[in-house]
Amino acid sequence: MERTGECHSCGECCKTVNMTVVRDITLQQHGSLKELQLYLSYRGIRVVGSDEKRNQLYYSMDVPCSELTQDNRCRVHDxxxxxxxxxxxPSTKxxxxxxxxxxFGFHPALPGWPAT
Ligand code: SF4
Ligand code: SF4
Structure with a gap:
């Protein structure tokens, strides 16, 4: 896949923290996905994806980065x-x-073009 485009400073990627956890163990601990979602909701954490094959669950939480300015710039850029x-x-789609x-977007690399 080839990455195209550029950042237009919307700041969206700097406003959430995403985590991947082990699916089967987590669901065992909580009894069900519904129970897990209830538990996490009290902490502001959302389950945004589940991949049975990879045995992964994906969490997202709204925790803005302290280095993000009000006009969506990164204070520590460069x-x-x-x-x-x-x-x-972004490194993957x-x-x-x-x-x-x-x-940014991701598109299949054109034949003859170097892979990125
Ligand atoms: S890289 Fe982040 S800040 Fe830049 S356009 Fe994409 S989501 Fe917005
Ligand atoms: S360090 Fe900069 S680029 Fe990274 S999340 Fe914070 S504001 Fe965004």
């Missing part, structure tokens, strides 16, 4: 303080699945 994951974001307005 500095060694910027986390690696932010430098790389799944990264922006829930952000339809992201300025």
């Amino acid at each position: 500095s060694p303080q910027k986390p690696l994951i932010c430098h790389r974001f 799944e990264d922006i699945e829930d952000i339809p307005n992201c300025g």
